[in-house]
Amino acid sequence: MSRHDAKAGGRRRFLARGLAGGSALLLSGCDKLAGTAWFSQVLGRAGPFTEAAQGAIVPADALAREYTRADIAPVFRPNGSTNPPDADYRAHVVNGFSDWRLAIGGLVERPLSLSLGDLRGMPSRTQITRHDCVEGWSCIGQWKGVPLKALLLQAGVKPQARFVLFRCMDTLGDARYYESCRLVDAFHPQTILAYELNGQPLPVANGAPLRVRLERKLGYKQAKYLSAIELVDGYAGIGGGKGGYWEDRGYDWFGGI
DSSP, X not given: OOHHHHHHHHHHHHHHHHHHTTOOSHHHHHHHHHTOHHHXXXXXXXXXXXXXXXXXXXXXXXXXXXXXXXGOOSSOOOOSOSSOOOHHHHHHHHTTTTTOEEEXXXXXXXXXXXXXXXXXXXXXXXXXXXXXXXXXXXXXXXXEEEEHHHHHHHHOBOTTOOEEEEEEXXXXXXXXXXXXXXXXXXXXXXXXXXEEETTEEOOGGGTTTXXXXXXXBOGGGSOOSEEEEEEESOOTTSTTSSSSTTGGGTOOSSOBO
16 A cells, blocks of 8 residues: 555545544444434535535546455454345345345336346456445455446436436335435446455345445445345435435435545
8 A cells, every 4th residue: 555545544534533423333333423413514514525526636437446355354344234134135035035136227228127146147347445434444345246337238328317226125213225326426337236245145244135336435325235226317305315324314425435
């Protein structure tokens, strides 16, 4: 790691730790952060500035740093939902996800329904990247999956589509988890739907059978336990209207690093 990379990573971790204010780890930490008025205000004000600044100086297709196998953490730390109790998800776990399918619909020309076997049979991308959590920790892991761009091209994105919505199978509190991103981020070369972590099938604790990897985003944007992807022209009428589960609770929608 270069001195510049070390300093930049240190600044990101320092900022995240400062924002976290010593909150507990895992989901309890996210709950505490989201329930803190000053934290929501900081994210709400910083988000648009961060997005504008990054857009001005970093090309949309700029790559996140990729690491070597020697950098991979012995255990990739799980966070948030790690064992969803939802009945439909538990049924998939019991049968080894044999009848699980990923639906791709919304503003597309050709809706898709893909099994895990279908996805594994497609051209894949493997990347070793760092996961940065808003709570202030990071972890390096190797991900393998299907580039989201390839699936969207196969489905055919309609001209009015502006965002990609990720629907998940885990319920937190009284709401199903969901996330969203811009089309430009969905088409980024490092944006993949990962089905392997560190050379093994994705564990339940890390989002089996499929999770999003948006490598230039914070951890809460990396939706796990995927069931469907929708192309939409806006997200104001979905969930709490802010574009994601944690965003509905005060987090910044952009979530860039």
